[in-house]
Amino acid sequence: MAVTIRDVARASGVHVSTVSRTFSAPHLVNAETRTRVLAVADDLGYRPNRAARALTTGRTHNLGLIVADIANPFFSSLIKAAQAQARLRDYHVFVADTDEDPQVEEELIQAFAKQVDGVLLCGPRLANSTIERLGEQVPLVVVNRRVNDLPTVLMDVGRGARQAIEHLVALGHRRIALVTGPSGSWTSKEMQAAATAGEADVVFLGPNPPTELGGRSAVTDVIASGATGVLAYNDLVAIGLMEGLAERDTQVPRDISVIGVDDILPGRFGSPRLTTIAMPTAAAGRMAVDMLLNPVAPGVTTLETSLVVRESTAEARR
Amino acid sequence: MAVTIRDVARASGVHVSTVSRTFSAPHLVNAETRTRVLAVADDLGYRPNRAARALTTGRTHNLGLIVADIANPFFSSLIKAAQAQARLRDYHVFVADTDEDPQVEEELIQAFAKQVDGVLLCGPRLANSTIERLGEQVPLVVVNRRVNDLPTVLMDVGRGARQAIEHLVALGHRRIALVTGPSGSWTSKEMQAAATAGEADVVFLGPNPPTELGGRSAVTDVIASGATGVLAYNDLVAIGLMEGLAERDTQVPRDISVIGVDDILPGRFGSPRLTTIAMPTAAAGRMAVDMLLNPVAPGVTTLETSLVVRESTAEARR
DNA sequence: TTGAAAGCGCTAACAT
DNA sequence: ATGTTAGCGCTTTCAA
Secondary structure (H helix, E strand, O other): OOOOHHHHHHHHOOOHHHHHHHHHOHHHOOHHHHHHHHHHHHHHOOOOOHHHHHHHHOOOOEEEEEEOOOOOHHHHHHHHHHHHHHHHOOOEEEEEEOOOOHHHHHHHHHHHHOOOOOEEEEOOOOOHHHHHHHOOOOOEEEEOOOOOOOOEEEEOHHHHHHHHHHHHHHOOOOEEEEEOOOOOOHHHHHHHHHHHHOOOEEEEEOOOOOOHHHHHHOHHHHHHHOOOEEEEOOHHHHHHHHHHHHHOOOOOOOOOEEEEEEOOHHHHHEOOOOEEEEOOHHHHHHHHHHHHHOOOOOOEEEEOOEEEOOOOOOOOOO | OOOOHHHHHHHHOOOHHHHHHHHHOHHHOOHHHHHHHHHHHHHHOOOOOHHHHHHHHOOOOEEEEEEOOOOOHHHHHHHHHHHHHHHHOOOEEEEEEOOOOHHHHHHHHHHHHOOOOOEEEEOOOOOHHHHHHHOOOOOEEEEOOOOOOOOEEEEOHHHHHHHHHHHHHHOOOOEEEEEOOOOOOHHHHHHHHHHHHOOOEEEEEOOOOOOHHHHHHOHHHHHHHOOOEEEEOOHHHHHHHHHHHHHOOOOOOOOOEEEEEEOOHHHHHEOOOOEEEEOOHHHHHHHHHHHHHOOOOOOEEEEOOEEEOOOOOOOOOO
């Protein structure tokens, strides 16, 4: 068995509670004693058992992080930042992937509930009411989704979408298609709301899976819609769309302009390089962890997005 | 406070040990009793506290997964698969990012040791001896690195590199550059070994960070080397290299052929689309989890790679 | 088949 | 400043 607090106590001739204090409340222990205990502990290779500690303190020093798809660069960069931020505060993070399945999402939250001090929900697909109910079992912070009474980090896609559409309009596009995302997606709804609010003639095509395949499967509808400008749910969809378009001898941006969302790596190297709405994923990850660790009044923090114009958008042909 | 085993016991009129058995050894409890306890538990929303369970059983039902860079698609797809496989067996997984820092890597393993039943080390940068020592504290499975006496999952990059070089040679390239990776990287060493073993005239350029920037910074050396064919440490490096080459008016594949490793998304959409060695990351993730959960004699499982020829390689100009 | 009791590693009053 | 004690939620002998 591993070395416990008791081994350290014995070896350093003090009581276990003194050893405990040495680690969790050092100022309550005599400097000399502390030094000795620390030396012995180090010698024996002692490390406090967090699970045992959690049992008494109620704080696990663990966080849960739930995303729809770990392999999606949007999420993985968020995970990276969140995990780094958590580590700074000596927290470990469980990462789980729902595969876009709300059912799995709920199970995961339940499963994490007892084992973590809080859960980060990134772009959840669950119903608001379900999320609120689960929020009573474990502290939740939600990213990219508005849920009443829960601390929230939002990336302002609505504004991004507005900019994107204005950009297309300024290029002379009269008919614009919005290739929407999964039905449960807040981001997708925000984009639709922004599109509806504007002056432009926007047709909605979807829902679609938030993947390259989702984009490919929308190709026929896009062409049929007669749109010359397209805003896609995300870069993956935009890329799939461009590939599909290329196979149908429709050139981007000559025949159709395409804009994505996320600013992931593939879009930067594609041909043409993708115009996109850059999302502050790393900042969102850090912010969400901070909100979880410094429990704060439920409220919304909104992070700015920015339109990155590259080569997939051009003037509409007349 | 959350509902505990005791609440369930009281509400169903049995002793806690019976409730415990209902969950961890159902066959030892009367069918009727079991049904009743289960009903009550469900009613109360009881879920066993894994941490408390771990304290007595010694099994946490958690796994640790350590990678150099979560945002690297190579790793994120491995994480996705490993996490899914773990979940099938009712395991949760901690994910952590070392940012390529061996020091951090060691700290992470130590920190996880008490809290998990095993750790997956993906492409560790630590010295073999250190890894072996840590392997005494917690079960380890290593991916893409050969460490004595530790269960290992390898992807056969050596063979892949050989194929890649043969491919270049077949295209008429006489002088080939190998843009190597970080100095601690097993993969990089394997590639070098494979290159040395062959007949071709291969010059090594590196070490380099395994990133786009690493590729860009190698551009000058590549041009100076006079090589017409390049095998890069990974796709990211290859992409950075191609970008840098483009800025120096060197065209790929007309002037220089480039091959990457990993087959990540950006390479598939780039221009030109990248010839690469595809790595079985998902299979490796699943396999590693299986090895961790069905403790097996230390041994090596080797997974095949495959050369994917696309547009970044062409005949050498004469 | 079920209950009683001890104990996993640790912390947190309470005493001293 | 340090020791004593009880107990966190659960499992696991051992008895009944």
